[in-house]
Every structure is written in structure tokens, then in C-alpha cells.
Amino acid sequence: xxxxxxxxxxxxxxxxxxxxxxxxxxxxxxxxxxxxxxxxxxxxxxxxxxxxxxxxxxxxxxxxxxxxxxxxxxxxxxxxxxxxxxxxxxxxxxxxxxxxxxxxxxxxxxx
Amino acid sequence: xxxxxxxxxxxxxxxxxxxxxxxxxxxxxxxxxxxxxxxxxxxxxxxxxxxxxxxxxxxxxxxxxxxxxxxxxxxxxxxxxxxxxxxxxxxxxxxxxxxxxxxxxxxxxxxxxxx
Numbered sequence: 001x002x003x004x005x006x007x008x009x010x011x012x013x014x015x016x017x018x019x020x021x022x023x024x025x026x027x028x029x030x031x032x033x034x035x036x037x038x039x040x041x042x043x044x045x046x047x048x049x050x051x052x053x054x055x056x057x058x059x060x061x062x063x064x065x066x067x068x069x070x071x072x073x074x075x076x077x078x079x080x081x082x083x084x085x086x087x088x089x090x091x092x093x094x095x096x097x098x099x100x101x102x103x104x105x106x107x108x109x110x111x
Numbered sequence: 112x113x114x115x116x117x118x119x120x121x122x123x124x125x126x127x128x129x130x131x132x133x134x135x136x137x138x139x140x141x142x143x144x145x146x147x148x149x150x151x152x153x154x155x156x157x158x159x160x161x162x163x164x165x166x167x168x169x170x171x172x173x174x175x176x177x178x179x180x181x182x183x184x185x186x187x188x189x190x191x192x193x194x195x196x197x198x199x200x201x202x203x204x205x206x207x208x209x210x211x212x213x214x215x216x217x218x219x220x221x222x223x224x225x226x
């Protein structure tokens with residue numbers, strides 16, 4: 001099975017940088033995804049990591065360390081519209097047909 | 112279609128009634144997934160379709176839950192004899208082939224409330 005842990009809530013200031021961590025335990029690893037979900041809306045894809053290292057995409061970056069079972073999502077130059085839940089999801093080799101999601105981190109961006 | 116479409120967007124039902132939730136995936140996507148999201152919780156996997164077959168039904172919580180897919184397109188999730196614990200948002204997602212590196216595209220969900 002899988003165990004995915006994320007902080008429940010975080011608060012950060014507009015213009016700042018925030019790092020949302022995700023740790024996971026899997027029997028075999030086949031990739032890690034980050035999704036953004038605004039309240040009442042569908043989750044939308046942010047990033048995908050399958051190899052160790054940093055993937056940068058505009059204001060958002062995602063990092064993966066497979067040996068540590070660890071990932072983080074880095075959000076720079078925070079904007080009010082970044083207030084949302086951020087979901088970490090993992091595919092493992094045993095159940096490659098599905099993504100298993102963590103409970104999500106609710107980020108509140110304040111002035 | 113342009114995106115994953117789900118209907119209805121909201122459904123209120125009485126305990127004990129049956130409900131059907133519909134999902135129209137992105138045209139050409141062979142992989143289709145159903146998830147459940149209880150208030151304040153993460154996404155809970157229910158079932159995965161590849162074409163019209165369901166190779167992974169491991170997340171269906173009880174035999175009151177069933178799903179089918181026809182024409183490698185639309186899918187219906189049926190909940191029989193609904194219980195209050197079934198209240199949640201039911202999300203459908205699709206991907207092109209179900210490949211392990213593919214991202215899922217989600218619909219906006221059906222908010223189910225069982226009174």
C-alpha cells in the first residue's frame with residue numbers, strides 16, 4: 001500500500017515564497033504528481049516528477065528525492081489567487097493504473 | 112468534448128434511494144477514473160476503466176457501489192440504497208491511454224448530499 005503525508009494547512013504572505021512538503025511510502029515508485037484545487041473546483045495538474053531533482057515551471061517548481069520518499073512544491077511570488085489546496089499524488093508500480101492522493105495542503109495567501 | 116463533463120453538478124437524495132452519476136471523458140481518452148472526496152479530505156480512488164473494462168475496482172467501498180462504461184466513452188457510477196456516509200463530491204477523471212506518466216484531467220464533480 002501507500003502512505004502519503006502533507007501538512008494540513010499553511011499560511012503565507014502575498015509576494016513571498018512557500019514550500020509545501022510531501023512524504024510518501026510505496027512498495028515501488030512510478031512518479032509523483034502535484035495538483036492544485038480551488039474550493040469547489042476540479043483539481044488541475046501542476047507538475048510531474050519521476051526522476052530526482054527539480055522541475056521548474058514559471059512560478060512553480062517541484063522537487064523529488066526518491067531515496068528519501070520526499071517531494072516539495074515551491075511557489076514563488078505568491079499571489080492571492082494561489083490560495084487553494086495542493087494535492088500530492090503518487091503512482092506505484094504495483095497499482096500503476098491509479099494515482100493515490102494525499103489529503104492535500106490548504107494554502108491561504110494573505111496580504 | 113473539450114474537457115471532462117459530469118452531471119448532475121449537484122444531487123440531493125433521501126437515504127435509501129438509488130442515484131446515478133454520469134461522466135463524459137475527454138474524447139479519445141481510453142482511461143477513466145472515479146474518485147470520491149469527502150469534505151475536507153483527500154481524493155479516494157474508487158475504480159479505473161481501460162476502455163469498457165474495469166481492471167481495478169479495488170476502491171469501491173461496498174457492493175452498493177457499481178460502475179459501468181459504454182462505447183469507450185460515457186461512464187455511470189451507481190450508488191444503491193444511499194447512506195448519509197455516501198455524501199461527498201464524486202470526481203471523474205480521464206487520461207489518454209492510462210500510461211503511468213500521464214496526467215489525469217478531472218471534471219468538476221457531482222456534489223452528492225444524502226439526507
